[in-house]
Amino acid sequence: MRITVNGTDYPVPDDVRVSLLDMLRERSGLTGSKLGCNQGACGACTVLLDGERVLSCLTLAVQAAGREVRTIEGVAAAEGELHPLQQAFIDHDGFQCGYCTPGQICSALGMLEEFRRGDPSHVTADLAGGQARFSHEEIRERMSGNLCRCGAHNGIVAAILQFADAGAGE
Amino acid sequence: MSKLQNAIVGGVRRVLGQVPAGWLPGGTPDPLIQRRVSLGTQQPRIDGPDKVRGGARFAAEVPMDGLLYTALVHATIARGRIAELDTGAAEAAPGVALVMTHRNAPKLAVPPPIGMTSMKAAGNNILPIMQDPEIRWNGQTVALILAESQEEADHAATLVQVRYETERARTRFEEAKADARTPDSILIEKNRLLKGNAEAALTAAAHRTDAVYRTPWYNHNPIEPHAATVLWKDGRLIVHDATQMLNGTAGSLAKVFGLKDDQVHVSSPFVGGGFGGKALWDHQILAAAAAKLAKRPVRIVLRRSSMYRLIGGRAETEQRVALAADARGKLTALLHHGYSVKPLHSVCDEQYGLTGRSLYACESFDIVQHHLDLDVVANTFMRGPGEAVGTFAIESAIDELAHDIGMDPVALRLRNLPDRDPVSGAPHSQSDPAKAWQMGADQFGWNRWERRSTRREGEWRLGLGCATGTFPYARMPGMSVRITVDDEGRATVASAAHEMGMGTATVQRQHAADRLGLPLERVDVRIGDTSLPFATMAGGSSQTASLGAAITAASSKLAGELVRLAGNDTPLAGLRANDLEFAEGGLRCVGDPSRQESFASILRRAGRRQISVEGESSAPLEMLKFAMHSTSAIFCELRVSEATGEVRVTRLVGAFDCGRILNPKTAASQFRGGMIMGLGMALTEETLLDPRNGRIMSASLTDYHVPVHLDLPEIDVLWTDIPDPRAPMGARGIGEIGITGVAAAVANAVFNATGKRVRDLPITLDKLL
Incomplete structure (x- = not known):
């Protein structure tokens, strides 16, 4: 069994204790995914597993065997051009130190997919009514698992809103 | 701080009260206040693309062959001593390369305290580190494990057995008031x-x-944990650190390990948030000591819980x-x-x-x-x-x-x-x-x-x-920068300054461009490494003003050096540094724009590829x-x-x-x-x-x-x-x-x-x- 990360296959670690995050960072040279708390509280390690956002520090690497992982390194186009959401983060200064940023971006991509398929959130007024209205409040609620200590929250929300409003699909 | 200090500062203030403002730093307002081109404009971060791609490399991300991983065991009492310590099971655990305790740690001097006296000092917790069985606070490191993988290190740390003799500890704010100190x-x-x-x-x-x-x-709680990747090479200590005081860390590590200043190299191009907490604490010293004993490179990444135990708030x-x-x-x-x-x-x-x-x-x-x-x-x-x-x-x-x-x-x-x-x-x-x-x-x-x-x-x-x-x-005295101008008319500004998210390089690039009369795209800024000119800490909201003063001082020197290099065969002949200003990629005479020459032209005629000068932030007497x-x-x-x-x-x-x-x-x-x-x-x-x-x-x-x-x-x-x-x-x-x-x-x-x-x-x- 292999783990596919951004289209490239990697071996499943022999040691079953290895988290997906440590496999990426320490064994695959993919240090874009960040370690913040190692207990699922900060969101810095967020990656997309078969398109769903997961906390890679709480996911064992073996759980990703045979599945597709997309990390921040796989978000920009192969030829290097920034993804429009990455560009929006720069435009709105949606970061300072940049350490939570890969997790914020991966989380936002997963979150927008959840939104598109009609998943409600805690602040969605009409749980039965299908598509929720996209708003600052919805973004804030759905992104609250991604901590930022520099305080770039306003810029992050503005960047996500700009990207979503532009209708830029994946 | 002391009565003596009060007397000195008071004396200086009294004297300066009599000195005309014009004689002091800032006596003449900075001409850039009136003459801004890039400064004052919205500029995106120059490290933005790296950061949004996950390509900015932080301290725990430096690849290294033969790396060992670290786990720590913390004291569970606030005061007392280690009575029994059994590391046998940990030493025998798979993948373990070293268990370091006070019994085998190398001799380490107490780190020199951050202070006014030395800008090469960065110590915060001024206590012996793993030198004796004494416990001085709950959370102090009593054992450090090195293993081939993080998982093996973490497991071995659970196998260390410690029994303590507990003494009465002072942990209550209210009770401590009886012995309160009143500093001068x-x-x-x-x-x-x-x-x-x-x-x-x-x-x-x-x-x-x-x-x-x-x-x-x-607690500061930067999202990036405190971390370092440490290597001893040919008697030199190389530390990839997450720090807002590069030279302070290097100078302190030299003291702790009995090295010369130039035997310690600290690099920290990106810091994942600092807020005052990313300084020299026990973990860098412990990692360097363990790397020395194991004769292997070491990575230490503090667990979030260890950050609370080892990093003060x-x-x-x-x-x-x-x-x-x-x-x-x-x-x-x-x-x-x-x-x-x-x-x-x-x-x-x-x-x-x-x-x-x-x-x-x-x-x-x-x-x-x-x-x-x-x-x-x-x-x-x-x-x-x-x-x-x-x-x-x-x-x-x-x-x-x-x-x-x-x-x-x-x-x-x-x-x-x-x-x-x-x-x-x-x-x-x-x-x-x-x-x-x-x-x-x-x-x-x-x-x-x-x-x-x-x-x-x-x-x-x-x-x-x-x-x-x-x-x-x-504004800190002693902040220094090197400005290098080359024969293509490009400038590079270099300093061991810090980027924890403030936009240091972005803003100083704007500053240097305006100071040197260059467009933004012809200026590069290099920071974050002690191989660059000495920098004071990123603290007290001082870094921007300190770098500003250092770049200003270096640019004055640069004008003098360039006009000297230009010789007599130039429209600038006979002018002195005070008669000159930077404009349009070169120097020109104040009040007579027809007398000007570009950096490239001056350097090429002199047969030089480039010229470098260093400048330093002066004593902040204006304060x-x-x-x-x-x-x-x-x-x-x-x-x-x-x-x-x-x-x-x-x-x-x-x-x-x-x-x-x-x-x-x-x-x-x-x-x-x-x-x-x-x-x-x-x-x-x-x-x-x-x-x-x-x-x-x-x-x-x-x-x-x-x-x-x-x-x-x-x-x-x-x-x-x-x-x-x-x-x-x-x-x-x-x-x-x-x-x-x-x-x-x-x-x-x-x-x-x-x-x-x-x-x-x-x-x-x-x-x-």
Whole structure:
């Protein structure tokens, strides 16, 4: 069994204790995914597993065997051009130190997919009514698992809103 | 700090009071204040693309062959000694390369303390590290494991058996007051300030308030954990660190390991948040010691819980503030007495006693602070040290006084604005808090609301509050840069300066471009490595002004060197450095633009590929002659649930008087970032100590609550943008003022909403039910 990360296959670690995050960072040279708390509280390690956002520090690497992982390194186009959401983060200064940023971006991509398929959130007024209205409040609620200590929250929300409003699909 | 220091600083101040301002740094306002091209414009971060791609490399991400991973075992008692230590099982565990304890650790000198005396010193927790069986705080490292993988190291750490002999420890704030120390000075100021007769004024006053305010232990909690990748190579120590004091760390490690300064190399191009906490602590020293024993490179990444145990936070404080005013609201007395935790092994004062010395004109002052010694990890500076908690106490008290008088709290503040330093009488370099109040009030709509009537929406009570923030200007001497100009007409500015998110390279590139008369794209900035010219720490909101002064000094030298190199066969012949200015990619004569020559032309004719000069920030004498403080006006709107006591902040506005703003994009982020940390301080953050055993109970991000997206409204930030003629580029630092004043604005709004005056941070739900 292999783990596919951004289209490239990697071996499943022999040691079953290895988290997906440590496999990426320490064994695959993919240090874009960040370690913040190692207990699922900060969101810095967020990656997309078969398109769903997961906390890679709480996911064992073996759980990703045979599945597709997309990390921040796989978000920009192969030829290097920034993804429009990455560009929006720069435009709105949606970061300072940049350490939570890969997790914020991966989380936002997963979150927008959840939104598109009609998943409600805690602040969605009409749980039965299908598509929720996209708003600052919805973004804030759905992104609250991604901590930022520099305080770039306003810029992050503005960047996500700009990207979503532009209708830029994946 | 000592009586001697008080005498020296006092003496220098007295002398400088007589010296004409023109002789001092900033005596002639920086010409760039008037002549800005790139400075003042919105510029995106030059490291932005790297950061959004996940390509910016942090300390724990440097690849290295043969790397060993680290796990730590922490003491579980606050005071005593190790009686029995069994490391056998850990040593025998798979993958383990080393178990280091006090029995086999190499001899390590105590790190030299951060201070005024040496800029190569960065020690915070001034205690022996793994040199004896003594336990001095709960969380001290008693064993370090090195293993081939993190998983193996983590497992082996669970196998170390320790039995302790426990001694009675000091862990209680209240009990420690009996042995409180009263230092002679706080930072470079005399601790005790007595001016006029505050006690008498309080007794005689028409209006007075007198209350005690408490702030808890806070932790910085950068999202990047403290981490280092360490290698010994040919007798040299190479440390890839996460630090906001590169040269301080290098110099301290040299002392600890008995090396020469040039035998230690520290690199830290990106730091994942610092806020005062990314300094030299035990973990870098332990990792280097272990790497030395194992003769292998080592990576150490502190677990979030280990960050609380090994990295100090903002000290707990208890502050009594008493204010007196006459019938018209004119302040007649300001009394500020307090206690804060500062163990004997700690270096950092929590200087809240300085806050009240600059904010308001007042007839009498009575200020003193006392230190409490506890058996805990050393406290340290955290964003806005002193002022963050000092403004909570004083600005809550001002609100209480306004309520007592029946005055608008903004009007009360405006009535008491000082026209010079209220204590020393020194003139302000620049100060216009009234303008900040006006701008903030207009933006917030302060005067549109009738604040005394209770406003409700269902279960929610609505409240408005405001407060002043403040932070002093600082410029460090000894900050140095090298400017290199090449024959293609490009300039490179290099310094071992720091980037923790402030936009250091982005802003100094703008500065250097304007200083050297170059377009932005012809300037590169290199920072973050001790192979570059010596840099002072990124602390005290000083880095921008210090680098500004260093670049200015280097550019003057560059002009002199270039005109010398140009010789006689140039339109510049006969001119001296003072007659020259940088423009259009070269030098030209002031007042005669026809006499000019480009860098490329000068260098090529001289047969040179490039020229390099170094410049250094001079002694910051302007700080001693002038009162140099930034101020802000913070406005907050919030609602409080009558059912649960929950507080939700709905609007937050900050208007800042900080000198010139150099890059509105990055500056706005600095202000907002500080204000958001202020909201955490006000409402949710608190490091909880179990007094029975000195153990931190909230050592995780699930138990220590930093603000999250849903907690935060859109935050409006504004600035007066009035240049400070005494500061390089007209700019005072902005990294810390954002946090100040916010907690008081929140507490004052909570009072406005509920009638409850909470004087004990954080304002958690239980305090409102």
